[in-house]
Amino acid sequence: MSLPSSSEPYRFPVAARYAGMESSPLKDIFALAARTDVVSFAGGIPDPELFDLEDIAASYEWVLANQGHRALQYGVSEGEVELREQAARRLSRDLPTDSSQIRVTSGSQEGLFVVAQAMLEPGDVVLVESPTYLAAVQAFAVHGARMIGVETDDDGVVPEALEEAIRTHHPRMVYLIPTFQNPTGRTMPVARRQAVADVLLRTDVPLIEDDPYGALSFTGGTWAPIAALPGMSERTLLLNSMSKLMSPGVRIGWMRAEGPILNTLAVAKAAISMQSSVVDQLTVARYLDSVDLDAHVARVSAVYRERRDAMAAAIAPVLPAGAHVTHPDGGMFLWAALGEGYDAQVMLAEAVSAGVAYLPGWSFFADDPDRSTMRLSFVTHAPAVIEDAIGRLGEVIAQHPRR
Known part of the structure; x- marks a missing residue:
């Protein structure tokens, strides 16, 4: 028996969260x-x-020559220890960090998806800057969250507006990009960061702090993350990435967290991608150990x-x-x-x-x-x-x- 022909392509069922996308x-x-x-x-x-093609190539060559069998094997969801140590070393310039507090991701974009998977239920509210990074909105939205934009000015999110939005919407979390923000390029001054931290501490709302651009300073100055302010490290998930500093094609980033959420993040990461590329993790670790990234x-x-x-x-x-x-x-x-x-x-x-x-x-x-x-x-x-x-x-x- 022949099947009926059709000029229309076969349509697989699509989840409602991706309908029209x-x-x-x-x-x-x-x-x-x-x-x-x-x-x-x-x-x-x-x-x-x-x-930095020459140094990146040398790092790959070193890893394959010295750790080849391990580099081509499965790894662990938390991330390879050498990379976690390097990430902790860099973060400790502003915020004391141990390698056990690092979870490796395939770029900070996967980090956002891991956070959403670990923390959000359908219907949860996430407060974001207005405007904010569009792919973060997508990552949270496909998990059923409702984004509410909070008023901003040239110094970033307005603390009074943030507090009012928290009182009104009872959010699951707040997502911010304080340094060289995407899309506006704005940076929160230190006083604004402290005011935002005061609001979050007073209202007991966790912060997702995204910092993929902070090292790309044109003035020589750098800004410590909001996570480094008193009381904020334990209630902040801090995301970083090597994409803008080394190579976006390598797809390696990490998250810093404290406490029980670390285990949940590892479980969510394992469900999404098992682990990030081991050869890429070890190469980034070697690069950070052997090259002057700064x-x-x-x-x-x-x-x-x-x-x-x-x-x-x-x-x-x-x-x-x-x-x-x-x-x-x-x-x-x-x-x-x-x-x-x-x-x-x-x-x-x-x-x-x-x-x-x-x-x-x-x-x-x-x-x-x-x-x-x-x-x-x-x-x-x-x-x-x-x-x-x-x-x-x-x-x-x-x-x-x-x-």
Whole structure:
């Protein structure tokens, strides 16, 4: 008996949490980045010419020559001890940390998914900055959580608004990116960090602190995490990543935590991916042990600062009157708000046709999005390329007068 033919493709059943999500802003970022006819400012994609290729290759070679059989075998969900020791050493500059307090993840993105798996029930509320990192919103949302955006200003989340949101919504946790925030590039000053910590301590709400960009400083200054403030280490899950410092392709990050949650995080990690790549973990550990990462990051940051300056100088004259653009002291992103009457999503197709791409800002809001906003990454391209592409973007903006 022959089966009936159909021109329609077979459709597998899809979980409700993924219904209508055939695409996503993250997926679209990489599609734009792959186009050779477009200068893409859409993704936070490091310039591969700046990778420390020689030292990374040497680290892989050393691991395979000296630990090859172990490197190619299964590992443990908590992470390989050498990497956990290196992570603890780096974190201890600001926050005393033992290797037992580290859980290794496949980048901080998996860390967010592990946190959501370990902590969230359907219907739980997560308070986030408005705007915030879009992939964090996705990771929490697919676990059934409801994101509530909290008011921000140029110094980050507003403490009074955070306290009011906690009283109103009784959240399971608060998620923040205090240093060189994605998408805005803003950094919380020390006084703001302390005020936020005071709110969290007073209301007894845990903090998920995401810090993938903190080392990429353009001023030479660094900021201790909120987790390092008195009383906060035991109630903070601190996420870090090597993606922006060494290589995003290696996909290695880690979380710092204290107490019983460490066991739960390991169980959740095992359920998701068993363990992160052992050969990559041991290579990152070898790299951190044998290479001056701080010197490499300083060289990269100097290049990024030059590119930030090029983008800031090019974009200022093409923005409409009343527009606002951030000027970050580190990280990867500028955030431009064109103002009422503009829609960055509507302009995107014309911008791509003109050979330049950005990420419309609406996708970074948990609720009530500002559709006039756009995120632009300055790290991928040289200053001359940035200046030319921003000029073309300015022509597109000029064709969309304020409605």
